[in-house]
Amino acid sequence: MRLLRLGAAGAERPALLDITATGRERVLDLSTVTKDIDGPFLASGGIDRVRAALAAGSLPELEVTAAEQRIGAPVARPGKVVCIGLNYRDHAEETGAAIPPRPVVFMKDPGTVVGPYDEVLIPRGSHKTDWEVELAVVIGRRARYLDSREEALACVAGYAISNDVSEREFQLEFSGQWDLGKSCETFNPLGPWLVTSDEVGDPQRLGLRLAVDGVPRQDGLTKNMIFDVAEIVRYLSQYLVLEPGDVINTGTPAGVALGLPDQPYLRPGQTVELEIDRLGRQRQTFRQA
Structure with missing residues (x-):
């Protein structure tokens, strides 16, 4: 559904x-x-x-x-947005980061979640606003100290497209605190749908794509995650209690502006289009805050 x-x-x-x-x-x-x-x-x-x-x-x-009609985010008021960084080998390599031995975890302000076609605001003082197409996992039942991958997947209600918009200067250069570059207003378009787990099937068999002003930038496969959905949910449950309605952004493949030779960061008036197999499409126009 x-x-x-x-x-x-x-x-x-x-x-x-x-x-x-x-x-x-x-x-x-x-x-x-x-x-x-x-x-x-x-x-x-x-x-x-x-x-x-x-x-x-x-x-x-x-x-x-x-x-x-306007389509809002498919989940109202997520309690948490938990993100996994550097979860595709090619993305880690393009940014010059080491392949992580354990999931890289950070949090994103739940207030960043907006609809899949809403405008996204480039923050004041931003010079490095970037895009990231990601598979979002929506939690459907309480996940606490899970013992197995099977238990982890049973806690997943479904999946959606997420654009984990990032300001790289805020994230990496000003303080090294990733949350500051991830939690700017409107920085997490989500949707258009919450597609239930039974309809998606295997979440590791999905293609992800993103284009900026019609130019393809990202084209990846969820099978290339370093840590797959089952392991992410199981791992997080050892440290966080995941509640129904929480969202997990599972990482992005190569092709972000940070990793491209000319680093073509987003400017007002540009449009970003995203799609993931079985999960639909998004489109945002960026403007200055």
Whole structure:
């Protein structure tokens, strides 16, 4: 299933993008099942309730299509956004970093999460705003001291596209504190959908792509992660309690501005387009804060 949230920022309503047996796309209203797609919804078996309502044919179709409304982030108010750095060998190599023996973990302000087509603001004083297409993992049940990969994957509600926007000067040069270059406002477009785990299948068999002003910049495969999704969730659970609705950004492949010879950092007016197999597409225009 593909869950999404439609409407103005702060007033989104939950919906489901369904494809009928004839191939017709329809948007179904989930308001009868839940007030929102958030941590409490996931923790209380919300996905199973939606699946049952869909099977029963009790979800009303919305008159407007998803394309006619703003699409918000598919998860409301994540409690945490946990990020894994340098998780693709080619990305570590392009930035001159050593291959990490353990996951590199940092946190990102949950307030950075915006819709997949929302504008992204280049911070004041920024000269090195960069892009990063990433597979986002959305946690569906509490994960604490997990013992196995199987337990870890059972805690995953689904997946989404994430643009882990970064300001490299703030991140690497000013203080060495990654969070400062990762937590600027609007720096985490997410969506368009939360695609449930059963529909995605193996998360290590997805292609990721990103283009800037139509120029391809990133083209990678999740199978090339140094630490895969199961290991990331298992590992994090040894140090953090992951709660339903938390988001994990799992790293980016090569092709970021930081690693390119001319370092073509983003400027106001440029557009970034992202896609991941089975998870849809994003598009953002960047402007000055």
